[in-house]
Amino acid sequence: GVDELTIDNITREAVARQITQERIVFADTLPIAEHIARYQLADLFIDTFWYGAHTTGLDALWQGLPVLYCIGEVPTS
Numbered sequence: 001g002v003d004e005l006t007i008d009n010i011t012r013e014a015v016a017r018q019i020t021q022e023r024i025v026f027a028d029t030l031p032i033a034e035h036i037a038r039y040q041l042a043d044l045f046i047d048t049f050w051y052g053a054h055t056t057g058l059d060a061l062w063q064g065l066p067v068l069y070c071i072g073e074v075p076t077s
Contacts, residue, residue, distance in 0.1 A: 002026045006048050039063040 045060035
């Protein structure tokens with residue numbers, strides 16, 4: 001799942017930009033067919049920072065779902 005700090009940060013920033021908290025969904029792990037099917041319900045896939053989405057991000061793009069990536073460097077120590 002998604003860690004609490006990530007949930008808090010994304011929710012805070014979205015609400016600050018007039019996006020209601022109810023529109024934000026943090027999804028649990030599902031079998032792959034169910035996972036891909038739920039992309040049809042989303043407006044945006046947000047790839048959270050430290051770990052990139054890789055395959056799930058590509059799955060989202062293949063389903064026509066826009067993906068927002070965070071670019072940056074991960075500290076090594």
